[in-house]
Amino acid sequence: MRKDWDVIVVGGGPGGLFFAMKAAEKGLKVLVLDKKQEIGSPVRCAEGLGIDTVNMLVENGLPDSEKWKGWLVHGAYLYAPNGDNVYVPGDGYVVERTMMEKEMAKAATRKGATVLARHDVYDVIKEGNKVVGVRARFLGEEREFYAPLVIAADGFESLIARKAGLQTLQAAYHTDSGFEYVMTGLNIDADAIHLFFGTDVAPRGYVWIFPKDKDTANVGIGIDARLDRTAKYYLDKWIEAHKEEYGFEDASIIEVRGGGIPVGGFLKKMTMDGLMVIGDAAHQVHPLHGGGMALAMEAAGLAAEVAAKAFERNDFSDRTLDEYNKRWWEIRGHELENALKMRYAFERLSDDDFNYFAEILSDEDILAISRGDVDRIKAIALKALKERPSLALKFREFIGDAAKRLLG
Amino acid sequence: MPEKTVAVWIGERCIQCGLCVGVCPVAAIRLTERGIEIDVEKCTGCGICVKGCPVGALQLKKIVLEAKRDA
Numbered sequence: 460m461r462k463d464w465d466v467i468v469v470g471g472g473p474g475g476l477f478f479a480m481k482a483a484e485k486g487l488k489v490l491v492l493d494k495k496q497e498i499g500s501p502v503r504c505a506e507g508l509g510i511d512t513v514n515m516l517v518e519n520g521l522p523d524s525e526k527w528k529g530w531l532v533h534g535a536y537l538y539a540p541n542g543d544n545v546y547v548p549g550d551g552y553v554v555e556r557t558m559m560e561k562e563m564a565k566a567a568t569r570k571g572a573t574v575l576a577r578h579d580v581y582d583v584i585k586e587g588n589k590v591v592g593v594r595a596r597f598l599g600e601e602r603e604f605y606a607p608l609v610i611a612a613d614g615f616e617s618l619i620a621r622k623a624g625l626q627t628l629q630a631a632y633h634t635d636s637g638f639e640y641v642m643t644g645l646n647i648d649a650d651a652i653h654l655f656f657g658t659d660v661a662p663r664g665y666v667w668i669f670p671k672d673k674d675t676a677n678v679g680i681g682i683d684a685r686l687d688r689t690a691k692y693y694l695d696k697w698i699e700a701h702k703e704e705y706g707f708e709d710a711s712i713i714e715v716r717g718g719g720i721p722v723g724g725f726l727k728k729m730t731m732d733g734l735m736v737i738g739d740a741a742h743q744v745h746p747l748h749g750g751g752m753a754l755a756m757e758a759a760g761l762a763a764e765v766a767a768k769a770f771e772r773n774d775f776s777d778r779t780l781d782e783y784n785k786r787w788w789e790i791r792g793h794e795l796e797n798a799l800k801m802r803y804a805f806e807r808l809s810d811d812d813f814n815y816f817a818e819i820l821s822d823e824d825i826l827a828i829s830r831g832d833v834d835r836i837k838a839i840a841l842k843a844l845k846e847r848p849s850l851a852l853k854f855r856e857f858i859g860d861a862a863k864r865l866l867g
Numbered sequence: 868m869p870e871k872t873v874a875v876w877i878g879e880r881c882i883q884c885g886l887c888v889g890v891c892p893v894a895a896i897r898l899t900e901r902g903i904e905i906d907v908e909k910c911t912g913c914g915i916c917v918k919g920c921p922v923g924a925l926q927l928k929k930i931v932l933e934a935k936r937d938a
Contacts, residue, residue, distance in 0.1 A: 494900075503884050579899065616888040616898065629889045631915045636886060638921035684890065690921035717921040719886030 464490045464606040466766055467593055469580045469619045471498050474738030474755030475612030476563035476574070480519055481763035483570035487770060490604060491564070491572060492595055494579035499560030503615075503718030504752070505639060505669050505677050507652060510550040512753040516559075520566040527558035530671050532651050537825065539817035540657035540810040547822040553652070553669045553677065578602070583609065583623045583734075589775075590623050590733035607775045608766055609734050612759070615719040617740040625731050627740060631685050633723035635664050635749060638690035639679030640698075641671070641714035646706030649673045655697070656813050662686060663806050664749070666697050668705070675713075681720050681749050683806075690717070722746040723799045725792060730780035735762045743787075746795065746802040747829055754791065761786050797831035800856040804840075807853040815847060833857065868931045872912035876903040880924035887916035887925055907932070 466482055468475040471493030479489045495501070506529065517523045534548040564574045577597060584592035584603065592605035611619035611627075620627040647653070649670035656665050664681035671677065680694040702708045721742040729736040737743065738755030745754065765783040769775050808816075820828075820839070827835035840854040851858065874887075874896075881903060888896045888903075895909035896916060907930065917925045 496900075501883065577900075581897070614885065614889075616885045618888065618894060618897070621894050628892055628894075631890050631919060634886070634890055634919060636919050636921045637884075684886070684919035685915075687918065689923045691923070715882055717882045717884035717886065719884070719889045719919065721889075 463592075463604055464488050465770065466490070466608045466610060467492065467604050467606040468610040468612055469593060470612035470614055470738075470740070471495070471560065471564060471574055471576070472612060472614055472738060472755070473560065473563065473752045474740075474743075474759045475610065476560060476567055477519075477756040478610055478612065478737060478759035478763050478766075479567040479572040479574070480563065480570055481760050482766055483567055483572040485763065485767040486571075487766065489567070489572040490606070491567065491574040492578040492580050492593065492604070493574070493576050496577055497557070498564045498574065498576050499557035502556045502714075502716055503637070504556055504716070505667055505679050506554050506556050506671075507669050507750060508552050508554045508752055510552065512756065513552050513554070515756075516563070520569065521559075521562045524562075527555050527562045528552050529554040530649070532649070532670060534651045536648075536651050536653045537817070538653065538655045539813040540660065541814045541817075543814060543817040545817055545820055545822060545825060546651070547825050549826075551652075553671050555671075580613070580619060583619060585623065588624075588732050590731065593619070607733060608769060610762060610766075611734060611736040611740050612738050612755075614739045615721060617736070620734065620736045620740060623731060623734050625728070625734065625736060627726060627736060627742070629719065629721050629742065630724050633721060633742070633746075634684040635681040635720040635722050636684040636686075636690040637679060637681045637716075637718045637720050637749075638694050639677055639716040640694075640712045641675070641716070642678050642707070642710045643675040643713055644706060644710040645674050645676055645678075646704075647674065647676055649676070658808075658810050660697055661693055663802075666694065674706075677716075678707075679716070681722075684719065720744060720749045721751075722749055722802060725795055725799070727784065727788070729784055729787070730777055732777050733775050735765070735780055735783055737762050743791075743795075745829070746799040747805065757791065758787060761790070794831045797833050797836075798829070801828060801831065801836060803856055804854045812847070812850065812853070815843070819843065868933075870929050871907070871932055872927055872929050873907045873910040874905055874912065874914070874916050874925050875928040875930075876905055877924045877926060878902055880922050882922055882924070884921065886919050886921065890915050890919050
């Protein structure tokens with residue numbers, strides 16, 4: 460078998476590039492292929508990233524620079540349909556992804572990896588059931604690359620794993636449709652991110668304002684992808700209704716973005732002989748808030764450790780790579796399943812319910828909910844249930860038995 | 868001439884976000900440097916991509932399949 464590289468990574472987003480950084484550190488010869496014209500662009504993201512992940516990237520060799528870290532915020536306002544809000548403190552950045560991914564590509568290269576843009580991988584090369592390489596097009600030229608291990612980090616599209624024979628199709632039921640404007644000239648409180656909830660505002664999702672500087676922000680929306688109306692329709696409607704409040708009237712649109720967001724349908728199996736899937740391609744996204752960058756990088760770190768072990772043993776079989784599945788499910792998988800149950804409850808809430816929760820929830824409750832803290836969610840739901848019995852059915856995944864007892 | 872309902876791409880509305888690619892149950896859609904390419908042979912006309920598209924850049928249309936020429 461020809462072996463040109465140790466590992467080929469398909470997709471140079473946060474997951475693929477972080478894998479390259481970590482695997483190169485372990486001495487592996489890593490090649491990252493990305494079909495985009497420019498690493499980091501176009502952006503399909505609201506760009507929010509917790510301070511811990513930002514610091515982690517600096518510790519891993521990215522410059523400690525606002526050029527990619529972007530704009531620091533200190534918390535989040537969550538707004539109910541009636542305008543009431545809850546403030547949840549917590550530092551984070553609205554990063555500049557076009558710069559972040561370029562810095563990640565530079566860091567990976569300094570560690571010994573190679574990144575090639577505009578390489579459109581359209582197929583995998585297999586020997587029997589084993590993935591041994593990929594076929595790519597580079598400016599009209601056909602190219603083949605061989606390695607005993609391929610990492611599918613090709614984002615929401617997730618065609619590489621599917622080509623190889625792993626079922627990673629994103630079910631429409633577990634997909635949110637995302638649309639976003641980068642707007643400037645806004646009148647916003649730029650010290651926090653702002654999330655707006657409501658059944659008319661954004662069915663199943665929310666509208667967000669993520670500041671990029673004092674008067675510039677990502678203004679976007681995520682909604683259930685199965686709706687007849689488009690995400691753009693809902694966002695434009697909301698912007699029109701709030702044009703005076705946030706200065707949308709006189710604002711400029713400097714970029715238009717969109718994308719699919721996997722908000723469920725987690726994969727038990729993300730490996731096969733010679734292949735691991737990470738990030739959006741493996742649906743590693745938080746089903747409540749739709750954030751995926753931190754999870755993709757966490758998965759990438761795990762996958763890099765498993766890859767290093769596979770090289771020590773010179774064994775790239777599914778059985779060896781299975782450690783990645785196991786550890787992911789131990790560390791994050793179950794937590795995400797709980798957050799998914801919370802998404803189901805969330806989908807059933809009426810505008811009245813949202814208004815009610817804005818009244819009763821503390822910032823710590825909200826953090827516990829987003830962590831998927833089942834005990835805390837149960838306690839909140841049982842308390843709420845006494846005042847609003849209709850919530851019993853809506854929170855059935857959490858309080859099934861307890862609710863039945865309570866309601867006789 | 869056989870007719871078939873398939874997804875059709877409206878390039879001028881497209882923001883090239885790739886959502887349609889990820890949700891296509893038969894992997895009939897690809898995002899290339901030329902934009903969205905839909906394999907009409909594979910497309911089943913299920914409409915999932917049409918509903919999911921954030922900007923309405925896909926539509927279902929009835930098309931007439933060209934008769935296959937004998938080699």
